Amino acid sequence: MNIQKFSKVTNVSSYTIRYYEKIGLLKNISRNSSGHRWFTEKDVIWIEFIKRLKDTGMPLDNIKKYADLRDEGASTSELRMKILQQHAVTLEEKISEEQFHLKKLKEKIEHYSEFIELELNA
C-alpha cells in the first residue's frame, strides 16, 4: 500500500511516518518503480507495536534501540525480551501510581460534593 493508505490504516500522519523512517524506527521500507514507499502488512504490525511502546511512555530513542536490535536478527531476541520485561515492570508501576492518583482525585471530588451540599443548606 502507498503512504496515504498506510497512514489511514495505522492512524499515523504521513509526516510522522516519514519522520519515523528518518530517525530509524521504520527500516527497510520497500519502494515501487516510481521510488514511492510501498508498505506491507508487516509494516502495519510493526508500527502498531511502536505505537504501543510509545503510548505506554517509552521515549522514541528507546524504541529506536529496540528497532536496531530487531534489525540485527534473532541473536538479539533475548536482549529484546529483557527490554520488554523491564518496560512491563515500569508500566505496572505507572499504572498503580495512576490508580493512586485516581483514588485521591475521587476523594477530592467527594470533598467538593460535601462542600456544595453544605452551601445549599446554609
Added chain:
Amino acid sequence: MNIQKFSKVTNVSSYTIRYYEKIGLLKNISRNSSGHRWFTEKDVIWIEFIKRLKDTGMPLDNIKKYADLRDEGASTSELRMKILQQHAVTLEEKISEEQFHLKKLKEKIEHYSEFIELELNA
C-alpha cells in the same frame, strides 16, 4: 520557607517553580522583607495537587484554568468539581487502555521466551 527549601520539599526545580508562577499556576506567593519568595504549607499542598493533575496527563493550560477558578473563590467550586470529574473519567479510560497494552506486552514477552526455549533445544 525559601525557594530552595520549597524545591526540596516538593521535588520541583526552582526554575520550574518560578515558571509555574509566571504562567499563573502558583498565585499570590508571599515575599519576605528582601523581596524573596516565601512559601507556606498551603503552597506545598497546592503544588502537590498540580503535580497530581500533571502526572495524570492534564496539560498545564488546563491546570491553569482550574487555578484561575480556584482563585475566584467558592462560587466556582461546582465548576471545579465538574472539571475533576471529567478528568477522573479520562484517567480511568487511560488506565484501562494501559492495562490492555500491558497484557499485550506480556503476551509478546511470552512469545519471546517460547522462541528462546526452541532455540536452545535446536
Added chain:
DNA sequence: GCTTGACTTAGAGTTGGCTCTAAGTTGTAA
C-alpha cells in the same frame, strides 16, 4: 566596607515529537 552566595528578573535556549514548506519528480487522464 567588601566579598560571597542565594535570591531576583526578562528573556534566550533546549528537548522531544512532530508538522509543515519548498522545490522537484512521476504516472495518469483530457
Added chain:
DNA sequence: TTACAACTTAGAGCCAACTCTAAGTCAAGC
C-alpha cells in the same frame, strides 16, 4: 503534451514544558 495529484527530499518551524543565562539586588560574615 500538458495539466494534475501524489509522491519525493532536506530542512525549517512549531508547541509544550521546562532549563538556563545574564545582569542585578541584598543580607551576613570577615
